[in-house]
Amino acid sequence: MKVLMVDKEKCTGCHQCELWCGTEIASTSKELARAINEEPQPVSRVYVEGKPFALQCRHCESAPCLDACPNGTMRRDPETGLIYVNEPTCIACWMCVMVCPFGIINPSSSLKVAIKCDRCRSMGYPICAEVCPTGAISLVERKDYRKKKF
Amino acid sequence: MRYIIVGGSAAAISAVESIRSLDHESRIDLFSDEETPLFSRVLLPYYVAEELSKPLLNFRTSDFFDEKMVTPHMGVKVTYVNPKDKTIKAADGKEYAFDKLLLATGGKAIVPPIPGIDKEGISTLKTMADAEKILNMKGKRAVVIGAGSIGVEACISLTRRGIKATLLEQLGQVMPTVFDAEAAAIVQQRIEDLGIEVITGEKALKFTGGKHVRSVVTDTRELPCDMVVLSVGVRPASELALQAGLTLGDMKGIRVDDCLMTSAQDIYAAGDVAETYDIARNTYFLNAIWPCAFEQGNIAGLNMAGQKTLYPGSYRRNSIGNFIGIPAISMGVTHSDACAIQSDEDEFREIRVRTKDSYKKLILKNGKIVGAILVGQTQKAGLMSILLRKQVYVADSIPMLMSDRLSFMDLLPILRRNADQFSEPEYKELMDTGL
Numbered sequence: 185m186k187v188l189m190v191d192k193e194k195c196t197g198c199h200q201c202e203l204w205c206g207t208e209i210a211s212t213s214k215e216l217a218r219a220i221n222e223e224p225q226p227v228s229r230v231y232v233e234g235k236p237f238a239l240q241c242r243h244c245e246s247a248p249c250l251d252a253c254p255n256g257t258m259r260r261d262p263e264t265g266l267i268y269v270n271e272p273t274c275i276a277c278w279m280c281v282m283v284c285p286f287g288i289i290n291p292s293s294s295l296k297v298a299i300k301c302d303r304c305r306s307m308g309y310p311i312c313a314e315v316c317p318t319g320a321i322s323l324v325e326r327k328d329y330r331k332k333k334f
Numbered sequence: 335m336r337y338i339i340v341g342g343s344a345a346a347i348s349a350v351e352s353i354r355s356l357d358h359e360s361r362i363d364l365f366s367d368e369e370t371p372l373f374s375r376v377l378l379p380y381y382v383a384e385e386l387s388k389p390l391l392n393f394r395t396s397d398f399f400d401e402k403m404v405t406p407h408m409g410v411k412v413t414y415v416n417p418k419d420k421t422i423k424a425a426d427g428k429e430y431a432f433d434k435l436l437l438a439t440g441g442k443a444i445v446p447p448i449p450g451i452d453k454e455g456i457s458t459l460k461t462m463a464d465a466e467k468i469l470n471m472k473g474k475r476a477v478v479i480g481a482g483s484i485g486v487e488a489c490i491s492l493t494r495r496g497i498k499a500t501l502l503e504q505l506g507q508v509m510p511t512v513f514d515a516e517a518a519a520i521v522q523q524r525i526e527d528l529g530i531e532v533i534t535g536e537k538a539l540k541f542t543g544g545k546h547v548r549s550v551v552t553d554t555r556e557l558p559c560d561m562v563v564l565s566v567g568v569r570p571a572s573e574l575a576l577q578a579g580l581t582l583g584d585m586k587g588i589r590v591d592d593c594l595m596t597s598a599q600d601i602y603a604a605g606d607v608a609e610t611y612d613i614a615r616n617t618y619f620l621n622a623i624w625p626c627a628f629e630q631g632n633i634a635g636l637n638m639a640g641q642k643t644l645y646p647g648s649y650r651r652n653s654i655g656n657f658i659g660i661p662a663i664s665m666g667v668t669h670s671d672a673c674a675i676q677s678d679e680d681e682f683r684e685i686r687v688r689t690k691d692s693y694k695k696l697i698l699k700n701g702k703i704v705g706a707i708l709v710g711q712t713q714k715a716g717l718m719s720i721l722l723r724k725q726v727y728v729a730d731s732i733p734m735l736m737s738d739r740l741s742f743m744d745l746l747p748i749l750r751r752n753a754d755q756f757s758e759p760e761y762k763e764l765m766d767t768g769l
Contacts, residue, residue, distance in 0.1 A: 192767050233741035235769055242760040248716070251348070251628040252651075254376035256393045273390065275380055276656035282663045283625060283651065284716035285760075286742045291661045291712060326759055 185265040187326045188303065188310060190238050194320035197236025201312035201321060202228040208311050209304065224294035229301035230312045231288060238312060238321055241288050241301040243267050249280035249289065249300075258298075261305060268302035335360040337638060338422060338430060340412045340574065341438030342366030343375060344624050345605025347394060348631030349436050349638070354402050356639040362404045363430055365422075369409040370462045372398055376624050378465040379484065383491035415578040417598040434600050434638040437575055437588060438631060441568035441606040441622050446479075450541030456562040459488050473560020474498055477550045479538050481508040483652055485565035486521075489530055490657045492563070499530050500557055502550065504537040512652045512664045516686070517693050517707045524658035533557075568622055570607040583609030587620045592644050594634040602638055604630035613647040614666035614704040614722060617674035621648040649722060653712075660691070661712040666705035666722050670697050673704055683729075687736050694736060701729030714740050721745070726752045743769055 203216065210226035211219035219226050230240045243266055249258045250267065257273045258280055260266070269280075274297040281291045281298060290299040304310045313321040337353060337360060339346045350362060373391040380386040399406045407424065414423035421431050443458035445451060457467045468488075474497060478489040481503035492499045501508070507518035508525065522532050536552040541562065543549065550557045570587040581597035583589040587609030588596055594610075596603050605627035612619035626648045636643040651665040667673055670682035683698040692710030696703055696718070702725045706718035717740065721728055726748055728735060734744050746769055749756045753765070 187763060189763065190767060192769050231741065233739070234743050237741075237743050237767070237769055239742060242764075244758070244760045246758065248625070248719075251632070252625040254344075254374045254393060254624050255391070256395075275377065275386070277376065278653040278655050278661050278663065278712065279625065279651075281661065281712055282653045282665070282715050283719055285720040287714040287717050287740075288742075289713070289716075291656075293656060293659060293661065296656055326763065 185243070185326055186323045187242065188240055188313060189322055189324045191320045191322070192235070192237060194318040195232075195236045195238060196318060196320075197232055198317065199232050200315050200317055201230045201238050202232055204311050204315040205230050205301075210299075224292070227290050227292055227295075227299045229288070229290075229299065238316075239286065239288060240303070240310075240312065241267065242286055243303065244285075248283035248285065252279040252283045254279060264305060266303050266305045267300075268305060269298050269300055271297045274298055335639075336431060336433050337362045337436070338432040338434075339364045339436045339438060340422070341436070341440055341605065341607075342368055342371060342406075342408070343438070343440055343605065344393075344627035345438035345440075345608075345631035345634070346436065347372070347398070348628045349438065349604060349635035350402050350404055352632045352635030353639045356636065356641055358403075362402070363407065364399070364404050365407045365410050365412045365424060367409070367411055368462055371406060371408050372396065373462060374624075375460070378459055378462070379487035379491045381465050382459065382468050382488060383494045384469070385491075385494070412574060415574050415601070417578050417580070417601055420600065432600075435602065436631075436634055436638060437596070437601065437603045437607060438605045438627075438634075439571040439574060439607045442571045443564065444567045444569055445564060446538075446566055448538055448540060450543070450547070451564075453541050453543055453547040454545055455543075455547040455560060456541065456564065458564045459484055460568065468561070468563060471561040475559045476500070476561045476563065477502055477538075477557050477559045478563045478565060479550070480564065480566035481510075481532070481534070482565055482567065483509065483512060483654065485563070486525060486654065487657055488563045488565055490525070490528060493528055493530055497561075500559070501525065501530055501532045502536060502538060502552065502557070503532075503534045506535045508532060508534065509652075509654075511650075512654075512668065513662070513707060514668045514695065516688065517662065517664070517695070517709050520660075520693060520709050521654065521658060521662055524660065528658070568606065570609070570620060570622075572607055575603065575607070583618050583620075585609055585618075585620045589618065593637045593642065594630055594645055595637065602634040604634040610645065611647040612649055613725060614649045615673055616699075619648070621650045623651060625651055646723065651719065660710050662709040663712045663715040664705075664707045665715070665719055666703070667697055668705060668707065670699065670704070673699055685732055685736060692738075696732070696735060698729060701727045703728060711738055714742075717742060717745060721748070724752065724755045726755065
């Protein structure tokens with residue numbers, strides 16, 4: 185499957201991806217000027233942290249969040265392999281948060297759902313990659329590291 | 335190949351999925367004590383709170399058994415296991431032969447021998463029948479005995495239905511197996527803020543009333559009530575294993591090897607009934623939690639279907655969810671003294687950071703994480719979980735791990751020096767970024 189990769193040389197830490205993800209994906213108004221004042225505050229699914237680097241859900245091959253979810257709310261799209269939260273059934277137990285090795289699932293107390301990147305599965309192309317001004321974020325084929333020797 | 339699975343919850347269903355990922359043809363028979371298939375026990379408090387209706391308790395769709403070509407025997411108890419002849423007897427009077435058997439019989443709620451315990455209006459909360467009983471109980475006041483995860487959730491669920499609830503715990507704090515005293519104090523305050531009376535350090539001595547319970551008497555007081563929920567803990571349902579002569583552990587769970595096979599060839603155990611090696615405690619332990627059951631079912635299933643797969647071990651993980659308004663997550667041991675000592679040279683360290691709304695604690699043994707508690711700020715809890723699971727040395731990275739700005743990318747140096755343990759593609763591809 186394909187995964188999002190970030191070129192650390194190109195990522196300047198400008199947070200454009202967070203801004204667009206928070207507006208286009210998370211907000212109800214879809215307009216930045218309004219999204220800023222929305223309550224509850226829209227939550228971006230991409231995190232630009234530390235040394236500038238945009239981190240999203242890695243859509244793990246063997247995903248702990250799928251095993252931990254007690255009611256099948258966390259699902260894998262059989263066609264694309266993408267993992268997504270079926271928000272209407274999420275009971276906000278935060279078991280997925282507890283096991284995500286990348287810390288990219290947000291336990292939203294106000295929205296009462298677990299919020300994570302589904303790589304814009306209903307839009308066709310991830311918005312973070314589309315809006316990155318330096319082209320640091322791109323969609324590439326996942327390598328099979330397990331067959332490789334280290 | 336003929337597979338038989340005894341049990342119908344997380345471990346059993348996970349095993350069905352992993353068997354079917356390798357073997358698309360063989361017969362699978364699944365026996366469960368429960369009449370209702372595919373419901374999630376974790377969600378029973380939500381059912382009691384009338385927040386989820388019965389169909390929404392399912393963790394797999396109702397066509398699961400058809401799709402996975404499983405013959406379900408719901409409400410049919412397995413009464414006898416013959417490990418020599420490889421057969422089982424079920425309550426339907428029939429005998430079934432197996433090549434591979436999985437015992438995923440789960441746990442049973444403990445009913446303490448308190449005088450008056452058989453009065454009406456007193457129930458545990460473990461089975462669907464329990465949940466329905468509690469849901470149909472009438473009255474205005476409830477006492478919940480035992481402040482573990484289920485007790486706390488049951489108490490809040492009853493409160494949400496307008497019932498005045500009291501939470502009674504005989505130890506000195508709420509959730510004593512999940513949190514240390516400091517985290518428990520934050521959680522207790524939150525529970526009290528919901529209008530629940532919390533009494534710790536007091537024991538229920540008897541129940542009064544005629545046919546129906548009217549009060550709970552403790553060492554120092556009498557608590558009038560119309561209903562009582564018992565949540566003092568679970569014990570492994572290892573009766574079948576005992577009858578079959580399988581080796582049990584010190585905690586009376588079924589002892590399994592690192593492929594989750596029991597002491598009998600071709601008989602496996604997984605979930606709340608299995609006593610597995612606990613990574614954090616460094617000894618065999620019962621970790622009766624959903625994620626462990628799911629992982630163990632998965633690995634037992636792979637081994638049963640012929641793909642030898644090692645189980646790295648279990649460790650406790652609890653999340654209190656949105657019940658108290660703030661997230662609170664705990665894993666591994668809550669105190670360093672819960673670890674089995676290997677040698678006099680074992681070195682333990684506890685590191686704590688407390689702010690007004692949050693609390694974070696790490697417990698290290700010989701520089702490796704064996705326990706973590708996070709209250710308030712929990713989004714990075716999974717980072718601690720993976721470092722605990724892989725048992726890598728982190729003692730030189732404490733300020734980074736305790737920082738509230740911790741990011742996964744900060745862990746890359748730790749991952750790189752333990753690259754052989756982080757061979758999954760998700761880790762490798764981020765290591766390749768050169769950060």
